[in-house]
Amino acid sequence: MSITIVRNLDVVQESAKLPMRVDLSQTLSSSENKEQVTIEYALNEDNDIWFDGSPKTKTVSRTETIARAETPIRHRLSLVHGDGEEVERAKIAQTITDELGIETPDQAFLTIVR
Amino acid sequence: MPFLVVEGVHSGKDPESGARGRGLAVALLFCSVVAGPFPAAAQDPTSPFPDIKVDLSGRLFTNVLPFDVPFLVNGEVPLTTQRVDVRYVGHSQSFRVAEPEAVDCPPPATPVKPRCFETIRGGGEREFGCNWQPASGGPISWTQELEPPAGAQTLTFRVPVPPLESRSYYVFKFEVTRELTDADVTEFRTGATTALDELLREIQTVEATPADNERLRARLVRELQGVACPGLRITSDNLFNLAIPYPQLADQYKLEWNRLVGEVLNAQDLVTRNIRQRSGVQPQLENELDAIAASDPLDKLIRALKAQAATGQAAGDSLLNEFMTQHQEVLRFADLGDAERANVSLGVSTAGPAPAAGTPPPPPFDETIDAAAAGQYAANYRTTQRDLGDLQEWLDGLVNGGNRRLLDEAVATGAGGADGQGLTDDDVEALETVLGNVDRARRLAAGLANFAEQVQRQQAARTTSLTELVNVVRIQAAAAGLIVDASTLGNFKTQQSWYIAADFGFALAPEVDKAIPYIGTNIYFRPVNKDAPLRDKGGFGRRFAVSLGLTVKSIADESPQTRDDLFDSNSLLFGAGLRLTDSGRLGVGALVFEERDPNPLVNRDSLTFAPYISLSFDWDILEFFKGFSGLFPTQPPG
Numbered sequence: 001m002s003i004t005i006v007r008n009l010d011v012v013q014e015s016a017k018l019p020m021r022v023d024l025s026q027t028l029s030s031s032e033n034k035e036q037v038t039i040e041y042a043l044n045e046d047n048d049i050w051f052d053g054s055p056k057t058k059t060v061s062r063t064e065t066i067a068r069a070e071t072p073i074r075h076r077l078s079l080v081h082g083d084g085e086e087v088e089r090a091k092i093a094q095t096i097t098d099e100l101g102i103e104t105p106d107q108a109f110l111t112i113v114r
Numbered sequence: 115m116p117f118l119v120v121e122g123v124h125s126g127k128d129p130e131s132g133a134r135g136r137g138l139a140v141a142l143l144f145c146s147v148v149a150g151p152f153p154a155a156a157q158d159p160t161s162p163f164p165d166i167k168v169d170l171s172g173r174l175f176t177n178v179l180p181f182d183v184p185f186l187v188n189g190e191v192p193l194t195t196q197r198v199d200v201r202y203v204g205h206s207q208s209f210r211v212a213e214p215e216a217v218d219c220p221p222p223a224t225p226v227k228p229r230c231f232e233t234i235r236g237g238g239e240r241e242f243g244c245n246w247q248p249a250s251g252g253p254i255s256w257t258q259e260l261e262p263p264a265g266a267q268t269l270t271f272r273v274p275v276p277p278l279e280s281r282s283y284y285v286f287k288f289e290v291t292r293e294l295t296d297a298d299v300t301e302f303r304t305g306a307t308t309a310l311d312e313l314l315r316e317i318q319t320v321e322a323t324p325a326d327n328e329r330l331r332a333r334l335v336r337e338l339q340g341v342a343c344p345g346l347r348i349t350s351d352n353l354f355n356l357a358i359p360y361p362q363l364a365d366q367y368k369l370e371w372n373r374l375v376g377e378v379l380n381a382q383d384l385v386t387r388n389i390r391q392r393s394g395v396q397p398q399l400e401n402e403l404d405a406i407a408a409s410d411p412l413d414k415l416i417r418a419l420k421a422q423a424a425t426g427q428a429a430g431d432s433l434l435n436e437f438m439t440q441h442q443e444v445l446r447f448a449d450l451g452d453a454e455r456a457n458v459s460l461g462v463s464t465a466g467p468a469p470a471a472g473t474p475p476p477p478p479f480d481e482t483i484d485a486a487a488a489g490q491y492a493a494n495y496r497t498t499q500r501d502l503g504d505l506q507e508w509l510d511g512l513v514n515g516g517n518r519r520l521l522d523e524a525v526a527t528g529a530g531g532a533d534g535q536g537l538t539d540d541d542v543e544a545l546e547t548v549l550g551n552v553d554r555a556r557r558l559a560a561g562l563a564n565f566a567e568q569v570q571r572q573q574a575a576r577t578t579s580l581t582e583l584v585n586v587v588r589i590q591a592a593a594a595g596l597i598v599d600a601s602t603l604g605n606f607k608t609q610q611s612w613y614i615a616a617d618f619g620f621a622l623a624p625e626v627d628k629a630i631p632y633i634g635t636n637i638y639f640r641p642v643n644k645d646a647p648l649r650d651k652g653g654f655g656r657r658f659a660v661s662l663g664l665t666v667k668s669i670a671d672e673s674p675q676t677r678d679d680l681f682d683s684n685s686l687l688f689g690a691g692l693r694l695t696d697s698g699r700l701g702v703g704a705l706v707f708e709e710r711d712p713n714p715l716v717n718r719d720s721l722t723f724a725p726y727i728s729l730s731f732d733w734d735i736l737e738f739f740k741g742f743s744g745l746f747p748t749q750p751p752g
Binding site: 002003004005008014015031044047085086087088089090091098100102103104105106107108109111113 | 319320321322323324326327365368369372373375376379380383384387388391395499554556557558560561563564565567568571
């Protein structure tokens with residue numbers, strides 16, 4: 001029950017003028033026939049980029065079932081400005097936690113247009 | 115208005131002195147008109163632009179430079195020349211330009227001003243402030259774009275130069291840049307990749323504020339300039355142009371910058387994160403392997419099965435023996451010594467022979483590991499994962515699957531007990547725990563393999579991104595600077611502080627009661643280039659001139675004769691005027707002729723001045739008037 005990243009996380013949009021919904025794509029596979037994983041997206045606590053919500057948050061989680069075959073993943077996240085330091089290049093960190101508790105990291109970045 | 119009469123100056127009673135004065139005036143006017151307008155500088159009259167040749171090997175211009183008009187400079191350069199940049203400094207006195215002997219490398223972000231020294235009386239020099247021109251917009255440049263003709267030995271460059279000041283000295287600087295060779299590019303890219311690799315490796319995060327980007331860009335460009343020196347230069351026509359502050363860069367350049375740098379930093383950040391994760395999971399794998407190796411029930415099981423296999427083999431039943439042989443490799447997990455477990459902890463496969471003594475250990479799995487070494491770790495972890503999978507399948511088959519019969523027989527016969535105690539039911543129960551150890555170890559090995567594969571992939575991606583970043587940098591060969599002195603006062607015609615032009619026109623003197631055609635000469639008190647349009651190069655000095663002329667028709671009258679020409683059939687005009695257009699001028703002055711006393715009993719002539727107003731035109735456009743007027747000669751007098 002371990003996850004292999006077949007194709008790394010990618011933000012479809014190279015740049016974003018917030019507020020904006022960004023599309024994240026990735027391809028995973030599991031060492032098992034199928035496996036449920038938790039995928040957490042996190043933004044830097046110190047910068048001014050937030051996930052939209054009530055209230056705005058710095059982390060967003062999704063649950064996915066990953067098969068032994070290559071499994072494409074696509075998530076859409078809404079980014080907005082909030083409190084924090086103004087950045088021009090922002091990282092979206094991803095942590096995939098499998099059933100054994102192994103945390104697999106991945107990430108993507110995008111340029112914030114002001 | 116009565117005539118102004120100067121009696122006795124040129125009296126008919128003094129024909130000799132009058133003839134001398136008239137002769138002098140005629141000679142002066144004649145010389146002026148015959149000489150025609152003094153040209154501003156040597157130039158091709160058929161070309162809209164004077165084209166001046168510079169001999170770079172001799173470091174001299176072959177002509178005096180024109181003033182007040184744009185002109186071209188052409189010269190010969192080697193076939194390998196890619197670009198010629200031209201700058202110049204002007205001064206009203208003779209001077210020289212001194213540039214630093216050793217140019218800093220990398221060059222300063224802003225060009226260093228030249229130091230200029232003018233010659234002073236007594237042979238000394240005095241420094242004065244100067245700067246290369248054009249002051250804005252960079253140098254005047256020529257770039258080799260067309261293939262040179264077959265068999266050409268040199269290239270001809272040609273650049274336009276803006277109007278220069280008259281009576282001035284100039285120093286021109288020609289910077290000749292050769293084309294790059296493949297060796298130049300390869301050497302630079304190799305060095306730049308190494309430099310940027312080290313520089314960017316220090317950056318801890320992908321994220322960047324505009325200030326971070328500005329600082330990093332400045333550092334990066336300095337590094338690149340350092341690599342390029344001394345033979346090459348970084349061109350500053352894209353996102354590496356430090357003259358443009360980062361916040362003012364065009365959006366396309368900011369996006370390009372963030373993408374190029376971001377991909378390098380993102381890859382190395384992912385390398386770091388995966389290495390960190392591996393370091394956390396690796397001990398877990400080691401713990402599981404320890405548990406497997408230390409499992410007494412597993413050892414008992416293997417010994418019991420091997421004993422049964424030996425018994426069966428002796429009895430002609432080789433099935434169990436084949437079963438054990440088939441899984442011989444993976445059964446080594448039950449027997450891993452410390453050294454083998456250490457190998458596993460380094461990602462070295464348990465399969466195959468152990469590394470020979472003296473074999474260097476694999477490179478440490480840290481940020482310095484390269485893609486190939488990380489790939490080897492990944493392959494080994496995958497092997498470990500498969501081996502553990504095989505062990506899991508073997509053990510699961512015995513404990514929970516179709517081979518349970520073999521396990522039950524081992525328990526029943528008590529086979530394999532070294533000290534007389536064979537496999538027990540408690541051991542079988544404990545094997546469930548071992549099975550859990552094997553399952554976790556397999557999954558941990560799979561996780562570790564993924565980390566290693568990620569490091570392998572991201573190190574390769576980082577190298578690719580770094581190459582892409584380096585490939586965006588444009589370089590050129592360092593230019594060779596050649597200084598050439600020049601001036602706009604190279605000969606008699608251009609070094610004078612005045613200018614004489616010939617014209618023709620009509621003077622209207624009320625006292626004469628008719629329009630009088632004349633030819634004349636205008637004396638300007640500064641150099642004037644008639645090729646320079648007044649709308650561009652105007653000003654009082656270029657418009658004002660004093661005039662001296664001769665009428666071309668007699669103004670004498672008859673019956674009664676009240677006036678006579680100053681000369682045989684010509685009279686003198688003098689005055690001043692202003693150019694209203696490039697070719698036409700309005701003038702005022704005095705017409706000089708002889709007045710005859712109206713009293714027939716008095717035979718006396720007196721020199722008389724009558725005011726006039728005139729409209730005149732350059733001699734150059736005389737052809738235009740000749741077509742419908744016979745008033746003027748077809749050639750300048752003489």
